[in-house]
Amino acid sequence: MVQQQRSGEVDPAEVKRRIGPIGVWTGVLGGQSAEFGRTVAAEVEQLGYGALWVGETARYKEALVHSAILLGATRRLVVATGIANIWVRDATAAANGASALAEAYDGRFLLGLGVSHAPLVSSRGHDYGRPLAAMRSYLDAMDETEYAAPLPQRAPRVLAALRPGMLELAARRSAGAHPYFVTPEHTARAREILGPEPVLAPEQAVVLDTDPESAREKARRYTSWYLTLPNYVNNLRELGWPEEDLAGAGSDALVDALVPWGDPETVAERVRAHHAAGADHVCVQPLVDGPEELLPQLRTLAPLLLSR
Secondary structure, three states, X not given: OOOOOOOOOOOHHHHHHXXXXXXXXXXXXXXXXXXXXXXXXXXXXXXXXXXXXXXXXXXOXXXXXXXXXXXXXXOOXXXXXXXXXXXXXXXXXXXXXXXXXXXXXOOOEEEEEEOOOHHHHHXXXXXXXXXXXXXXXXXXXXHHOOOOOOOOOOOOEEEOOOOHHHHHHHHHHXXXXXXXXXXXXXXXXXXXXXXXXXXXXXXXXXXXXXXXXXXXXXXXXXXXXXXXXXXXHHHHHHOOOOHHHHOOOOOHHHHHHHOOEEOHHHHHHHHHHHHHHOOOOEEXXXXXXXXXXXXXXXXXXXXXXXXX
């Protein structure tokens, strides 16, 4: 367990209260119109989810601008970046952008930061060499940034953290951790490293499909990409997965462990398993064939996920 050093005035307990136990994670909205995003955000709030986490890729909307669009369409919902890549904007831009959103939207913005992955970073002309050191330096620079505009409270930040070094840094230098592409077993390990106070908000991809063949085919569209990235593969190795399960798009056992599929109750059971393992908040990501499927699936899941 790590002794936490809080980020500025941010209280992890307040972050937990604001985001609640269940949120939504989606990479779909960045490639859609602003109007579509506003419609989704407004209904996610109306359904009762506590936070909307949005991904960032080189082809989609910039993370902080995208967050502003979604925050403007809602009144209570927390909008979080999952994640904002530290190689995309310098620390001053991240600090000042997050502060502007925190002040403008009454503390409803949560800055998720991550080091991304070597292939994606090198394509931008950066050297990925020492990601943990890079994150530490980035946080130092953020904390040294002077912000002259009104700011009742700094925006909370969490780190995309998988393995012990980044989890320890998350506990010391942020409100907590946002692990991605993980299992409840990882959640239990992350909670042990973080200690009780920091926020632990894992992402959980799900497939609403009761047919094993088609469900696993949908899940493998998701796992096949992430299993090409060493950060995720090394994390799974550390959790005990052998090489034969990690090959290609993953064995059936690995796919089932990473992506629960079936009826809504089956999906809800996996979310509950994360909470039982120590998660404060689980960001549910429905794997959809098209953006028009996102809201119907969130409506289907809401009664089971939000009834606790």
